[in-house]
Amino acid sequence: MADLTDDELLAELGVEVEQQKARTYTPREERIMAGFEDIIRFMEKHGHPPQHGEDRDIFERLYAVRLDQLRAQKDCREVLHGMDRHGLLAEAQNEATIPAEEIDDDLLLAELGIEPVAEDDIRVLRHVPTAEERRAAEEVANREKCEDFAHFKPFFDQVQQEIEIGARETRPFELKAEIRPGAFFIVGGQTAFVAEMGEVFTNPQGRSDARLRVIFDNGTQSNMLMRSLQRSLNKDDAGRRITEPEAGPLFSGQAEDGDEASGIIYVLRSKSDHPVVAENRNLVHKIGVTNMKVEKRIAGARLQPTFLMADVEIIAQYKLFNINRTKLEKLIHRVFGAAQLDLVIPDRFGTMIKPREWFLVPLNAIDEAVERIRDGSITDYRYDPSQARIVQV
Incomplete structure (x- = not known):
């Protein structure tokens, strides 16, 4: 016998199946x-x-x-x-x-x-929108033009310069306590400066908060809450706080108690017979930083393209204490970048090399740069080849 469905089986047995009416809803x-x-x-x-x-x-x-x-x-x-x-x-x-x-x-x-x-x-x-989207939209919408931005712009320029020379660093944001007047942050791809902070109060959730005046490097400002800035920094994968510049001069001529020697700034003059060098012998200088004795550093100079494949003489030395040599060297080269010597020479294997630590600058300009490094004002100065001197930017 073929398989029967339940309804067919009940029909064979003579049982009438009562069809249940489905309820309809309004x-x-x-x-x-x-x-x-x-x-x-x-x-x-x-x-x-x-x-x-x-x-x-x-x-x-x-x-x-x-x-x-x-x-x-x-x-x-x-x-x-x-x-x-x-x-x-x-x-x-x-x-x-x-x-x-x-x-x-x-x-x-x-x-x-x-x-x-x-x-x-x-x-x-x-x-x-989600709650986060609404808060983000409100924060952006609440920004307005900063009428006195000209007052703050030099701060942003200086901070950028200090980041470039290593005097400041950018680090991941961690604590709400880092949000205070005078602090700089990177949020949403913009540099933000906390210019003012109102009185601290307790919000409805029982947490401390305060109204801020935050200036952004695009010339806008916002009177956002401290917790709103904290939330934006935590939410932004690229959000950062900008550290304070290290206190004190970059180095001093004499060591103090507890100081550790870090290296030496050296200024060299080349004995190369290359026409450009020979013609400007008193202006062509190599400025570098080393953690060893300069005499040892220049040993075998005639075999190294960094020394123009020629012997050199030591013109000046400056002892460093408690300093990051790499950052300082980058700073010095940035100051004199406009006067970098454009010269290509072959090494002993015939490969053409362009040395990068040689500059067409007089010794007195180098001395002035060192003094400005000592007093911390170097970030505002650059060497101007047209005037052959250090000038304020």
Whole structure:
């Protein structure tokens, strides 16, 4: 015998199958059920009913108000009786809920800052940003033109120069305590300067906060909260704090107690017979930094392209203490960059090499640069070949 379905088997036995009529629901009841399904899914995902509160996600807040409405209306509870497997409708209403008769869907959405769509259904939203997106948009929107930016621009220029020469560093942002007047940060690809800080207060969440005046390097400013800046820095993968410049001169001529020798700035003059060098013998100088005796550093100079494949003579030496030699050497070369000697020579294997530590500068300009390094003013100066002297930029 061929396999029979249940209905066919019952028919063979003479049993009449009573067809159960499916219940139909009104559009309103369908919306109520669909809305309650959203609440159930939230409950099963998060382990608690949706709750009210400014710090809650927008959808959780919507679900919380919707649940209050469903609890408050008898016909809604009747429609949902068979679906309420978590007993959500039986729970007592929270005192902070909004009575259903006092607020409709449109008013609810307006209260939450959301524009409702044409359908009369608070489940259907458009242009609903996340809490983070709303905060970010508010922070950008709150920026305005900084009318006195000319006062702050030199600060940004100086900080950039100090980063380039190694006097300042950029490090990952870590603590809220780092946010204080005079501090610099990199956030959203812009350098930000905390110009002012108001009185510290306690926000509704019980945390300390303060109103800031933050100036940005694009000429805008914002009166943002300290925690808003903290949040932006934490959220930005490229967010950084800019360290304070190291106190004191880069080096001094004499060691003090506890100082450790770091190296020597040396100035050399070449004995090369190259036409350019021979013609400008008193101006062509090599400026470098070493951690060994200069005499040892220049041994075998005639075999090294960095010394122009010729012997050299020592013109000046400056002892360094507690200094980063690499950063200092970059600083010196940046100061004299406009006067770098444009010269290519062959090494002993015939390979053409362009030495990079030779400059067409008089010795007195080098002496002045060293003095300005000592007093910390060198970041504002560069060598000008047209004037053959150190000038302020």
